[in-house]
Amino acid sequence: xxxxxxxxxxxxxxxxxxxxxxxxxxxxxxxxxxxxxxxxxxxxxxxxxxxxxxxxxxxxxxxxxxxxxxxxxxxxxxxxxxxxxxxxxxxxxxxxxxxxxxxxxxxxxxxxxx
Numbered sequence: 001x002x003x004x005x006x007x008x009x010x011x012x013x014x015x016x017x018x019x020x021x022x023x024x025x026x027x028x029x030x031x032x033x034x035x036x037x038x039x040x041x042x043x044x045x046x047x048x049x050x051x052x053x054x055x056x057x058x059x060x061x062x063x064x065x066x067x068x069x070x071x072x073x074x075x076x077x078x079x080x081x082x083x084x085x086x087x088x089x090x091x092x093x094x095x096x097x098x099x100x101x102x103x104x105x106x107x108x109x110x111x112x113x114x
Contacts, residue, residue: 033060034070
């Protein structure tokens, strides 16, 4: 299993496969929805993937403006890196898998507090 697919599996490990409770409690519902969509993108396309903010907004039922705000928040939290390409008129995204993993750990789980 690749690191990207492990991350997607980790974040979808709730009974409904949609929302990670620990992550939502730590970063907020809206931020976690955007982050989970970005995790899906990285799992599907690999690091340096491209999704438009409109795609993310549509998939999460948030406005494009809210998505932009949450992407900036994820950057400040050092969970997301935006890769600017000079030859392309788009941003690419790369997630900090280890930092996200730490956010999703529950105290008492294997690996918590390491």
